[in-house]
Amino acid sequence: AQKITQTQPGMFVQEKEAVTLDCTYDTSDPSYGLFWYKQPSSGEMIFLIYQGSYDQQNATEGRYSLNFQKARKSANLVISASQLGDSAMYFCAMRRTGGGNKLTFGTGTQLKVEL
Amino acid sequence: DAGVIQSPRHEVTEMGQEVTLRCKPISGHNSLFWYRQTMMRGLELLIYFNNNVPIDDSGMPEDRFSAKMPNASFSTLKIQPSEPRDSAVYFCASSFTEQGTEAFFGQGTRLTVV
Numbered sequence: 001a002q003k004i005t006q007t008q009p010g011m012f013v014q015e016k017e018a019v020t021l022d023c024t025y026d027t028s029d030p031s032y033g034l035f036w037y038k039q040p041s042s043g044e045m046i047f048l049i050y051q052g053s054y055d056q057q058n059a060t061e062g063r064y065s066l067n068f069q070k071a072r073k074s075a076n077l078v079i080s081a082s083q084l085g086d087s088a089m090y091f092c093a094m095r096r097t098g099g100g101n102k103l104t105f106g107t108g109t110q111l112k113v114e115l
Numbered sequence: 116d117a118g119v120i121q122s123p124r125h126e127v128t129e130m131g132q133e134v135t136l137r138c139k140p141i142s143g144h145n146s147l148f149w150y151r152q153t154m155m156r157g158l159e160l161l162i163y164f165n166n167n168v169p170i171d172d173s174g175m176p177e178d179r180f181s182a183k184m185p186n187a188s189f190s191t192l193k194i195q196p197s198e199p200r201d202s203a204v205y206f207c208a209s210s211f212t213e214q215g216t217e218a219f220f221g222q223g224t225r226l227t228v229v
Binding site: 035037043044045047050091101102103104105106107108 | 148150157158160163170171204206208210212217218219220222223225
């Protein structure tokens with residue numbers, strides 16, 4: 001069974017600072033993908049970044065990077081140069097690779113960016 | 116592409132009534148997911164389909180819930196009879212099944228059962 005754990009229910013960061021949102025996972029599958037989504041107050045789910053379990057390098061997408069530590073089963077999201085618009089709920093998710101597998105989400109972290 | 120389209124965006128219904136939520140996935144996607152989001156339980160996977168076939172419905176709360184995918188471009192989630200505890204935001208998402216592909220979400224349906 002897959003399990004995603006996000007231990008930070010809420011985080012605060014000052015504008016222009018970097019912030020790390022934690023995510024750990026548990027799986028016995030050798031091949032899987034890890035995802036981060038953003039959910040602003042308007043409610044939509046926005047895909048941010050993906051990391052494959054066999055990828056040699058950490059994924060980056062603009063100001064987002066994923067600190068992937070496979071041995072520790074962690075996939076933390078790093079947001080650099082925080083902006084007020086980054087205030088939102090952030091979800092970590094995992095999906096076993098192969099055909100038609102489910103996408104399992106963590107409980108989320110509410111990020112608040114302050115002036 | 117218009118993205119994943121869900122309807123209605125908002126639904127208010129009385130307890131005991133039947134509710135049908137609709138989803139049109141992105142053309143070409145062969146996986147479809149139904150999620151429910153509440154403050155108490157977070158984002159729960161209810162059921163997912165691969166190539167129109169239900170693969171895992173273990174998240175469906177009880178027999179009052181049913182989901183269908185009659186073709187690759189349409190899915191429904193039905194609640195009959197509805198109860199106040201079913202009030203939540205219901206999301207539909209679709210994706211390719213291949214490795215490294217993210218799921219794209221619809222805007223969600225906010226259901227209120229009174």
